[in-house]
Structures are given as structure tokens and as C-alpha cells.
Amino acid sequence: MDAMLDTEGKETSATHGAYRRLREMILTGELPPGQKLKIEQLRGLLNTGASPVREALSLLTSDMLVERIDQRGFRAAPVSKCNFEEILLLRCNLEETALRASIANADAAWEDRLVLRHHHMKKASQNGAHDFEDAHKAFHMALLDNSKLPLLLRYCSQLYDLNIRYRYLAAGGSSYKKRDIAAEHHHILDAALDHEADSATKHLIDHYRRTGEYLSSQMDS
Amino acid sequence: MDAMLDTEGKETSATHGAYRRLREMILTGELPPGQKLKIEQLRGLLNTGASPVREALSLLTSDMLVERIDQRGFRAAPVSKCNFEEILLLRCNLEETALRASIANADAAWEDRLVLRHHHMKKASQNGAHDFEDAHKAFHMALLDNSKLPLLLRYCSQLYDLNIRYRYLAAGGSSYKKRDIAAEHHHILDAALDHEADSATKHLIDHYRRTGEYLSSQMDS
DNA sequence: ATGTCAAATAATATCGATATTTTTGGAGAT
DNA sequence: ATCTCCAAAAATATCGATATTATTTGACAT
Numbered sequence: 001m002d003a004m005l006d007t008e009g010k011e012t013s014a015t016h017g018a019y020r021r022l023r024e025m026i027l028t029g030e031l032p033p034g035q036k037l038k039i040e041q042l043r044g045l046l047n048t049g050a051s052p053v054r055e056a057l058s059l060l061t062s063d064m065l066v067e068r069i070d071q072r073g074f075r076a077a078p079v080s081k082c083n084f085e086e087i088l089l090l091r092c093n094l095e096e097t098a099l100r101a102s103i104a105n106a107d108a109a110w111e112d113r114l115v116l117r118h119h120h121m122k123k124a125s126q127n128g129a130h131d132f133e134d135a136h137k138a139f140h141m142a143l144l145d146n147s148k149l150p151l152l153l154r155y156c157s158q159l160y161d162l163n164i165r166y167r168y169l170a171a172g173g174s175s176y177k178k179r180d181i182a183a184e185h186h187h188i189l190d191a192a193l194d195h196e197a198d199s200a201t202k203h204l205i206d207h208y209r210r211t212g213e214y215l216s217s218q219m220d221s
Numbered sequence: 222m223d224a225m226l227d228t229e230g231k232e233t234s235a236t237h238g239a240y241r242r243l244r245e246m247i248l249t250g251e252l253p254p255g256q257k258l259k260i261e262q263l264r265g266l267l268n269t270g271a272s273p274v275r276e277a278l279s280l281l282t283s284d285m286l287v288e289r290i291d292q293r294g295f296r297a298a299p300v301s302k303c304n305f306e307e308i309l310l311l312r313c314n315l316e317e318t319a320l321r322a323s324i325a326n327a328d329a330a331w332e333d334r335l336v337l338r339h340h341h342m343k344k345a346s347q348n349g350a351h352d353f354e355d356a357h358k359a360f361h362m363a364l365l366d367n368s369k370l371p372l373l374l375r376y377c378s379q380l381y382d383l384n385i386r387y388r389y390l391a392a393g394g395s396s397y398k399k400r401d402i403a404a405e406h407h408h409i410l411d412a413a414l415d416h417e418a419d420s421a422t423k424h425l426i427d428h429y430r431r432t433g434e435y436l437s438s439q440m441d442s
Numbered sequence: 443a444t445g446t447c448a449a450a451t452a453a454t455a456t457c458g459a460t461a462t463t464t465t466t467g468g469a470g471a472t
Numbered sequence: 473a474t475c476t477c478c479a480a481a482a483a484t485a486t487c488g489a490t491a492t493t494a495t496t497t498g499a500c501a502t
Contacts, residue, residue, distance in 0.1 A: 013292060049457050055279055062283025071234055073484060086370050093318055149307050155376060270487050294454060
């Protein structure tokens with residue numbers, strides 16, 4: 001009955017709740033890169049036991065958001081320009097593969113999903129930045145998920161998350177909106193709906209390279 | 222003092238020991254795909270506590286060798302022809318990227334490492350299959366690691382392991398030796414030493430495709 | 443016989459406590 | 473003053489026990 005007397009009964013398991021919360025905190029920079037993650041400290045922050053915290057940290061290790069130093073605990077993964085550039089490189093490579101495969105499998109149901117996700121993203125952009133982030137990721141993943149390649153999708157999702165972390169760290173997570181992102185998304189969507197693989201991948205990669213250059217320039221601080 | 226009274230004092234932490242052992246058992250098929258991994262059962266097998274076992278299983282989840290079913294424990298990752306083909310596809314893609322980057326960074330130290338690893342692999346092929354496996358992986362990773370792209374290397378290593386799992390499952394881990402693997406390795410090595418990226422990647426991918434076809438044909442059981 | 447529901451069983455998830463290990467801080471020697 | 477080494481403190485890793493949750497078993501009604 002201990003697990004139920006906190007604010008609400010929203011999460012199923014304490015581990016999963018801790019995982020979600022810690023992930024959020026690392027992605028947004030609330031837990032800064034390189035910071036030591038002491039079990040006791042987090043135990044207090046999430047008011048749960050040591051076991052769920054430990055297990056959540058273990059899971060975050062898979063996502064490369066947390067580093068485990070044998071016998072010396074955990075810490076938030078460090079960041080570097082090098083690391084950022086590798087993420088960008090891999091995303092371009094893997095997402096191109098995934099998008100082309102998605103288009104090769106194109107069918108009406110997928111196109112419907114795309115249009116829907118795109119619509120939701122537009123709507124969410126008027127709400128908070130947090131809602132937009134979720135919808136934005138959903139749109140991008142929808143572009144790729146018709147590839148039916150679960151491993152590849154997993155990698156793309158991981159790299160996506162690692163990338164938005166840099167966005168948050170560089171600019172509080174919203175300044176990139178200044179550019180005309182909406183138009184870029186439209187280009188990608190239209191090309192995908194027309195099954196034009198070359199054009200779609202070109203727009204997608206340009207989309208990433210542009211944000212990449214912007215962030216890279218900001219990173220010499 | 223409980224952790225020290227087993228056979229020897231070989232491993233640093235109980236978690237890491239359990240991780241290594243479980244990984245081995247899943248890769249070799251000793252723990253068959255899809256098998257339920259009960260904590261109690263494993264606790265007995267590894268004679269350690271429940272916490273290290275749980276944590277080891279969490280870590281293996283990152284490697285995609287174990288699946289976590291929320292609130293319902295863990296099980297060895299299932300296998301399928303589909304999954305195998307995806308692994309092959311991704312390996313060809315990612316290793317080509319890594320190998321080209323490695324060659325682009327080529328220097329004498331790297332060439333020395335390659336030659337050495339290749340030599341060790343040849344020597345190890347006379348020993349047990351287990352030694353050869355290790356040396357074989359070391360050689361292949363040495364081909365890639367001069368890319369200086371840690372994320373990419375991590376993915377390649379993961380996919381390598383997933384792949385050898387299929388090899389063990391299909392043929393007990395040694396029948397693939399019948400083909401003239403030594404010659405294939407030599408082609409790759411020579412091309413890499415000559416910095417011929419196109420040739421090296423071609424030989425590498427052929428190497429994988431060939432084992433892939435062999436395993437794929439064996440998999441309709 | 444078969445399907446459904448409830449009690450019994452088994453397994454997981456979590457907690458609190460303990461043993462190890464790492465880190466810190468300070469006393470003594472050079 | 474600075475360095476080394478040892479003791480105190482803190483943090484991690486691990487254990488054993490308990491509370492929760494899933495699964496099985498068997499009785500009852502159809």
C-alpha cells in the first residue's frame with residue numbers, strides 16, 4: 001500500500017515510473033550531463049525505494065542516457081560536440097534506410113497514419129513545448145515505422161532522444177522553432193505521400209543537417 | 222564474505238558475473254529463445270541473490286538478448302527468420318559505414334592492430350571454438366574501431382552478438398567453418414591494409430551475406 | 443462435459459537492513 | 473608546506489523478507 005499513497009495512482013510499477021521520470025529529467029537537462037546520480041538522492045526525489053531506482057538507472061543505460069561505472073555507481077551520460085556529430089551522422093544514415101523501406105512498403109493505412117500524425121503535430125504546436133515534442137517524435141517515427149524493421153526503429157528512436165537532449169541543452173528546447181520547421185515537415189510529408197523516396201530522404205536529411213548546424217554552432221560554449 | 226566463498230574470486234561484482242554468464246548462456250542457446258527466465262531458477266543456477274540477477278537481466282535487455290514483460294518478468298529474446306534478416310541488413314549497412322570511416326582514418330598503429338588480431342584469430346582457430354569466437358569478434362571489431370565512432374561501434378557489437386546467437390542456434394556454432402572463411406578474412410584484411418575501401422567493404426559484406434544465406438537456408442525448421 | 447469464478451500457489455516487485463567498497467579528511471613524517 | 477597513510481564517513485552492492493501481482497487449480501453451475 002506504500003506505492004499507492006503518493007499523488008495519484010498513475011503508473012503501474014515503481015520501476016517504470018522512476019524510469020520515465022529520470023529519462024525526462026536527463027533529456028531536458030534537469031539532471032545535467034556528467035552529474036553523479038546517487039541512489040539516496042534520487043530515492044528522495046522520486047520517493048521510492050532503492051531497488052526501483054537502481055533498475056531504472058540500469059534501463060537508462062541501454063538508452064545511453066546513463067553511464068554505469070562498475071562499483072562506483074551511475075552518472076548522467078556526458079555530452080560533447082563529437083558525440084553530437086556522431087548522433088547526427090548515424091541518424092542520417094539510419095533514418096534514410098528506414099524511410100526508404102517505409103516508402104517501399106507504402107499503403108493507404110500508412111499514409112493515413114502520416115497525415116494524422118502531421119495534423120496532430122500542427123495542433124500540438126499551439127500547446128506547450130512538451131506536447132509538441134511528443135507529437136513531433138510521433139510524426140517522425142510514423143515516417144519510419146512502415147519499414148517494419150523493429151531493431152532499426154529502436155535505434156532511430158534512441159538516437160532521436162539523444163538528439164533532442166542536445167536541443168534542450170543548447171536552447172531550452174524551443175528556440176529551434178524560429179526556423180520554418182513547419183514547411184520542412186510539409187515537404188517531407190508530401191514527398192512521402194507521393195512515394196518519392198529520393199525527395200523524401202533528401203528533405204528529411206536536410207531537416208536534420210540544418211538543426212545540426214544550428215546546434216553545432218551554439219555548442220562552442 | 223558470502224560472495225567470496227564460491228569456487229574462486231574471479232569476478233568483481235556479482236551483477237557483472239551474472240551478466241557475463243547469462244549472456245553466454247543465451248548466446249549459445251543454453252537458454253533457448255523465448256524461455257521464461259525465472260529469478261528463483263537463475264538465482265540457483267548462478268548461486269547469487271535476486272538483486273544481481275534482476276540487474277543482469279535488465280542489462281541484457283539493452284543488448285536485446287532478453288525481453289522484459291512489465292510485471293511479468295523476463296524471458297530470453299525470441300528468434301525469427303525476419304529478425305535474422307533484419308540483423309543481417311543492419312550489419313551490412315552499419316559495418317560498411319564503420320569500415321569506410323576506419324579506412325579513412327587509417328594509420329600505422331591501426332594496421333598493426335589489424336595484423337595482430339588476424340594472427341591471433343588464426344592461432345585461436347586451432348584451439349576450442351570458444352577461443353575462436355572471441356578472436357573472430359576481436360578481429361572484426363578491430364576492422365571497425367578506427368572509425369572512432371563509439372555509438373556506431375556499440376551497435377555493430379550488439380548486432381554481431383545477435384548474429385552469432387543465430388549461428389549457435391542453427392549449427393552448434395562450428396559448422397560454418399566448413400566454408401573457406403580464412404580466405405575471406407584474408408581478402409578483407411588485405412584490402413583494409415591497402416586502404417581500398419570499396420574492395421574491403423565488398424568483401425566484408427559478401428562475407429556476411431554468404432553466412433547469412435547459409436543460416437537462412439537452415440532456418441526453415 | 444465444459445466454461446466460469448474463487449481460492450491456493452507461485453513468481454515478481456519492492457522494501458529495509460547489512461556488508462563492501464570507495465571517498466574523504468586529518469595526523470604524522472619528511 | 474607537502475606527501476603519505478590510516479581511520480572515519482559515505483555510497484554502492486547485495487541479501488533476506490514481505491507485499492503485490494499473475495497463474496494455476498479445482499469446485500460449482502450450466
